[in-house]
Amino acid sequence: MNLPFRSVGVVGLGQIGGSLAQALREAAPNLFLAGVDVNPDRLRFAQSFLDEAGRDLNILDQTEVVLLATPVRHILKLMHTLAARFPRKFYLDAGSTKAKIMAQAESAGTNFRFVGGHPLAGTEKVGEAGWNKNLFKEKYFFLCEKKNTSSADKQLAETIVRLTGARPVWVQPGQHDLTLAYSSHLPYLLSVLYVIQGEEEQKLDPHFLGTGFKSAARLSGSSAQMTLDMILTNREHALNEITGFAAHLKKLKEIILNGTEEDLEKLFTEGQQLWQKVTADD
Amino acid sequence: MNLPFRSVGVVGLGQIGGSLAQALREAAPNLFLAGVDVNPDRLRFAQSFLDEAGRDLNILDQTEVVLLATPVRHILKLMHTLAARFPRKFYLDAGSTKAKIMAQAESAGTNFRFVGGHPLAGTEKVGEAGWNKNLFKEKYFFLCEKKNTSSADKQLAETIVRLTGARPVWVQPGQHDLTLAYSSHLPYLLSVLYVIQGEEEQKLDPHFLGTGFKSAARLSGSSAQMTLDMILTNREHALNEITGFAAHLKKLKEIILNGTEEDLEKLFTEGQQLWQKVTADD
Numbered sequence: 200m201n202l203p204f205r206s207v208g209v210v211g212l213g214q215i216g217g218s219l220a221q222a223l224r225e226a227a228p229n230l231f232l233a234g235v236d237v238n239p240d241r242l243r244f245a246q247s248f249l250d251e252a253g254r255d256l257n258i259l260d261q262t263e264v265v266l267l268a269t270p271v272r273h274i275l276k277l278m279h280t281l282a283a284r285f286p287r288k289f290y291l292d293a294g295s296t297k298a299k300i301m302a303q304a305e306s307a308g309t310n311f312r313f314v315g316g317h318p319l320a321g322t323e324k325v326g327e328a329g330w331n332k333n334l335f336k337e338k339y340f341f342l343c344e345k346k347n348t349s350s351a352d353k354q355l356a357e358t359i360v361r362l363t364g365a366r367p368v369w370v371q372p373g374q375h376d377l378t379l380a381y382s383s384h385l386p387y388l389l390s391v392l393y394v395i396q397g398e399e400e401q402k403l404d405p406h407f408l409g410t411g412f413k414s415a416a417r418l419s420g421s422s423a424q425m426t427l428d429m430i431l432t433n434r435e436h437a438l439n440e441i442t443g444f445a446a447h448l449k450k451l452k453e454i455i456l457n458g459t460e461e462d463l464e465k466l467f468t469e470g471q472q473l474w475q476k477v478t479a480d481d
Numbered sequence: 482m483n484l485p486f487r488s489v490g491v492v493g494l495g496q497i498g499g500s501l502a503q504a505l506r507e508a509a510p511n512l513f514l515a516g517v518d519v520n521p522d523r524l525r526f527a528q529s530f531l532d533e534a535g536r537d538l539n540i541l542d543q544t545e546v547v548l549l550a551t552p553v554r555h556i557l558k559l560m561h562t563l564a565a566r567f568p569r570k571f572y573l574d575a576g577s578t579k580a581k582i583m584a585q586a587e588s589a590g591t592n593f594r595f596v597g598g599h600p601l602a603g604t605e606k607v608g609e610a611g612w613n614k615n616l617f618k619e620k621y622f623f624l625c626e627k628k629n630t631s632s633a634d635k636q637l638a639e640t641i642v643r644l645t646g647a648r649p650v651w652v653q654p655g656q657h658d659l660t661l662a663y664s665s666h667l668p669y670l671l672s673v674l675y676v677i678q679g680e681e682e683q684k685l686d687p688h689f690l691g692t693g694f695k696s697a698a699r700l701s702g703s704s705a706q707m708t709l710d711m712i713l714t715n716r717e718h719a720l721n722e723i724t725g726f727a728a729h730l731k732k733l734k735e736i737i738l739n740g741t742e743e744d745l746e747k748l749f750t751e752g753q754q755l756w757q758k759v760t761a762d763d
Contacts, residue, residue, distance in 0.1 A: 319691040323756065339688055368688055381684040386697035389671055391752030392729040398755055400725065402663040406621055406650055408759060409601040414696050415668035420756030423749035430745065434737060441734050443682065447674040448727050455720055460713065467705035467712075470673030473680055474605065474702030477690060 202362075203355060204289070206231035208262035210277065212241050212252075213422065214321055214329030215293045216268030221332035222363040224248045233258045244327050259285055264359065267292035270428035275303050282307040291316045291356055295429035296379070297343050297372035304345050314356040315343035315372060317379075318365055323420035333364065340365035343372045380436035385444060387426055388437065390418035484644075485637060486571070488513035490544035492559065494523050494534075495704065496603055496611030497575045498550030503614035504645040506530045515540045526609050541567055546641065549574035552710035557585050564589040573598045573638055577711035578661070579625050579654035586627050596638040597625035597654060599661075600647055605702035615646065622647035625654045662718035667726060669708055670719065672700035 209216045212234050233251040236242050242252045251258055259265055267274045271294040290313040294300050297315050304313040320338040340360040360367040394416045397403045430437050454462045491498045494516050502514055515533040518524050524534045533540055549556045553576040572595040576582050579597045586595040602620040622642040642649040676698045679685045712719050736744045
C-alpha cells in the first residue's frame with residue numbers, strides 16, 4: 200500500500216489507543232508504530248505490535264502522525280505541549296467529546312495540524328483487556344476539522360480512519376456532543392445508577408442476573424477515568440439528558456399509578472415500534 | 482432416553498414457547514409435541530418441529546404434560562379452564578411473574594398438578610423471529626411449587642427443565658417477583674423510556690447509534706403484549722424500582738450540578754467495580 204506516511208505514534212494505550220495501533224499494524228505491517236503510556240505492564244504487552252513503546256513523549260520524535268487516545272482532559276492538557284514540542288506533525292485524537300477539544304486545537308494556533316476524531320466503537324472493557332484489532336471494522340469514526348484544516352490533512356485523517364476499518368463521517372463538534380450525550384453518555388450514566396441501585400437493594404445475586412440485567416448494567420464497567428472526562432467536558436448536554444429522562448420516569452410512574460392499561464400498552468408498543476425502526480437495516 | 486412422559490403440549494408459540502418446543506424436540510426426538518397458538522402463520526412455521534399444531538386447546542387432549550407460555554394474564558385466565566377440562570395432566574408455566582400465578586394455581590384446587598416456572602432467558606426478539614433451540618442452554622429456570630406439589634412432580638418439572646438445557650432453581654414466588662423487578666423489569670422500563678426520549682429529541686440518527694445506544698435500547702423491542710402483563714402483575718415492585726431509580730437520578734443531577742469532581746469519580750468508580758464484581762465468574 201502506498202501510504203502518505205510511514206510512522207505513527209499513539210499516546211494512550213487503553214482500549215481505543217491499543218486497538219488503533221493493532222488495527223494499523225494489521226492494515227500496514229511495515230508502518231513504524233510507537234506507543235506512549237504510563238502503565239509499565241501495558242507497555243510490555245504492547246511490544247508485541249509496537250516498534251517502540253515507552254513512558255516518554257520523546258518517542259514521538261520519530262513519527263509523522265500522532266494519535267491522541269487518552270481521556271479528554273488529558274488530551275486538552277497535552278495539545279499546547281505537543282504543538283510547541285513537535286510543531287510539524289499531523290495529529291488526530293480519539294476523545295469522547297469534541298467541542299472543548301476543537302476549541303483547544305484552535306487556540307494552539309493555525310500551524311497546529313489537528314483533526315478531531317471519535318470512533319463510535321468500544322466496549323466496557325478497560326485497557327489491554329479491550330484491545331481488539333477489529334474494534335473499528337465498519338464503525339463510524341467522527342471527524343472534526345479546524346477552521347484552517349487543509350484538504351490534504353482532511354484526506355490524511357480519512358486515510359488513517361479507513362486503515363483502521365472504520366468509516367469517516369465529518370461532523371460539527373457541537374452537534375457531535377449534543378447527540379452523543381443522548382446516544383452514549385446517558386446510557387452510561389443510567390447503567391452506573393442501575394448497578395449501584397442493585398448493590399444497595401442487595402439484588403446482585405448472580406442467579407437472577409440474566410441478559411436484561413447485563414444490557415442495562417454493562418456500560419457501568421467502562422473506565423471511570425475515561426468517563427469522568429467525558430461527562431465533565433459535556434456537562435450541560437449530559438444534564439439536559441438526565442433532566443429529560445427524569446421527566447419520562449415521572450410520567451411512567453404516573454401512568455402505572457393512575458393511568459389506564461391502554462396508556463401503558465401504548466407506551467410499550469411505542470417502544471417496541473421504535474426499536475423495530477432503528478434496527479430495520481441491521 | 483427413558484422419560485417419565487411421552488407427550489408435551491405447548492400453549493403459546495412466542496419466543497419462549499416455540500423455543501421450549503424446539504429444545505425438547507432436539508433433546509427427545511421421539512417425544513409427541515403439540516402446540517397451540519392463535520397466529521396462523523406461526524402455526525404453519527411450527528409444523529417443522531411439532532407433531533400437531535392448531536388454534537384449539539382440544540389438541541392438549543393427546544399430551545401428558547402441558548407447558549403454558551402465553552403472557553401472564555392469559556395464563557391466569559387459562560388455569561381454571563384447564564384444571565376443569567384436563568384435570569389429570571401435569572402443568573408447568575413460563576410466565577414472567579410468579580406470585581399471582583402461584584396464588585391462582587392454589588385456587589384451582591389441590592388436584593391441579595402445577596409447577597410455576599420462569600426461564601431467565603429470552604431476547605428482545607418477538608415470536609418466531611426469536612425461536613432458538615439453544616435459548617435455555619446453561620440458563621437458570623426458576624421453579625415454584627404449590628403447597629401440595631408431590632416430590633414426583635417436582636422431579637418431573639426438573640426433568641423438563643434439564644431437557645431444555647436449563648438449570649432448575651427452586652424459588653419463592655414473592656422473592657422471585659421482588660428480585661426480577663430489579664433485574665429484568667426495571668431494565669425493560671428504562672429501555673422503553675430511553676428510545677421514546679430519543680424519538681422526541683430527534684436523536685435516533687443511525688450514524689450516532691453505537692453499541693452504548695443498543696445496550697440501553699435493546700429491551701424496548703420486547704413483545705409489548707408480554708411486558709404489559711409482566712408489569713401489571715408485578716405493579717408494586719415495579720413502582721418501587723422506578724421510585725428508587727428516580728432518587729438515584731436526582732442524586733446524580735445534584736452531584737453534577739453542585740458536587741465535586743471527586744464525588745462524580747467515586748460514583749463512576751463504584752459502577753466500574755460493581756460490574757467487575759458481577760462479571761468476575763464469566
